[in-house]
Amino acid sequence: MTISATLRRALLFLLITPIVTLLACTSSEGTQKKSTPPSTGKGVPRMTTYPIGRFAIDVPAEMKLVHQWQRLRYAEIEEFAWPGSVPRAQARDEAWKRRLAEIGKLTPPKGKERVIIETRDFPGVGAWARGVFYYGDYMIAKEIHFDVLFDAGMSGVWMKIHGISKEAMEKNLVNISRSYQPRRFGDLKLPPGNWFYTERGAINLPYLEQETAAARFEGHPLGLEIDIETTETHKVEEAGLIKKTMAAMATGFATGLNIDKIRSRKKTVAGLDGEEEVLRMNDGNKTVLNFAWEYRGRKDSGEYPEIRITMxxxxxxxxxxxxxxxxxxxxxxxxxxxxx
Known part of the structure; x- marks a missing residue:
């Protein structure tokens, strides 16, 4: 299902764009259409649980996880399955060489002769680990990028970070890597701890800062696409999901777009006081259904991050x-x- 450009812009506006300056144009919440009662629960589909960051969510079993992305303490974490057709040492070597080849194509900053600064092994991180320091932005000579590949057993893991201090970045990535535990699909029974779940593992570290987890699911027979994102916020938005919708309609942003509110209500999920919107949207060419729930989060919190779930x-x-x-x-x- 491909959403037209007009509809896509409207959805992005409702879910992402801060609209504090537009709220004066909105009408009162009492003018909203009556919310549709909750479903009866009959025919609830068979579900599969996926842990994402510091939360878990169920999605229909027919759907597939097409992408999961996470960042912890400034480090981007990317996991992959080792190929079973070649020995592990060969697979590691090939993955490492591919990354070095990609880095080698970058342009070094002015005054630097080469992109790669240093490569070296990191004993004690997984079964094997190797890292590379390099200039990832030719416009910023002071900024250093640091990528580490380590063998976590069931999977390979890339951790990537950038900054200005090699020592601080190395300490951070080594700490995260040593706190990482591989995890089989469906395994949620880990020892007590401060677990942050990735697609193929989990990291036992408490929230510090710069923490995001996001996932996308596709493949449902009804043509559904589901997205979830959790991220810490440094400033809680004043406008919730309901007021964003009202502002879009009142300010003429949605000119040429017919929006029918199926649900528009406060809804507490997992003890978090959020807002739910279910909309039918038509731009004259296509009609789509958009389901959304948003929790605005608490400032600088890992346990209460900003959460958006859409379908x-x-x-x-x-x-x-x-x-x-x-x-x-x-x-x-x-x-x-x-x-x-």
Whole structure:
């Protein structure tokens, strides 16, 4: 299902764009259409649980995880399965050489003869680990990028960070790498701790700063696409999801776009007081359904980050889709603290 450009801009506006300056144009919440009652729960689909960051969520079993992205303490974490067709040592060597070849194509900053600054091994990190310091931005000579590849057993893990201090970046990545534990699919029973879940593992470190986890699911027979993102916020937005929708309609942003509110209400999920919107949107060419729940978070918090869950599809079979949406939304739960 491809959403037209007009509809996509509207969805991005409602879910991402801060609109504090537009709120004066909105009408009162009492003018909203009556919210649709919750689904009965009959025919709730078979679900699969996915841990994402410090939370877990259920999605229909037919759907596939197409992408998961995470960042912890400034480090981007990328995992992959080792190929079973070649020996592990060969697979590591090939992955390492591919990355060095990519880095080698970059342009060094003015005054620097080469992009790569240093490569070396890191004993005690996984079964094997190697890192490379390099200039990742030819416009900024002071900024250094640092990538580490380590063998976590069941998977390979890349951790990437950039900054100005080699020593600080090395200390940070080594600390994260040594706190990493590989995890089999579906395994949520880890020892008690401060777990941050990645796609193929988990990291036992408490929240510090710069923490994000996001995932996208596709492949449902009803044409559903589901996204979830959790990220710490340094400033809690004043406008919630409901007021964003009202502002879009009141300010003429949605000119030429017909928006029908199916649900528009406060909704507490996993003890978090958020807001839910289910909209039918038509731009004259295509009609789509957009399901969204947003929690604005607490300032600088890992346990209470900003959370957005969305589900999109073409129009049709609304009741079935509401059942899926309710099952997804009501499954959200925190995973921090107990290793549940």
């Amino acid at each position: 999109d599809s073409a129009d049709g079979k609304l009741e079935q889709k509401l059942q899926v949406w309710d099952a997804v939304l009501n499954s959200l739960k925190p995973m921090y603290g107990t290793g549940r």
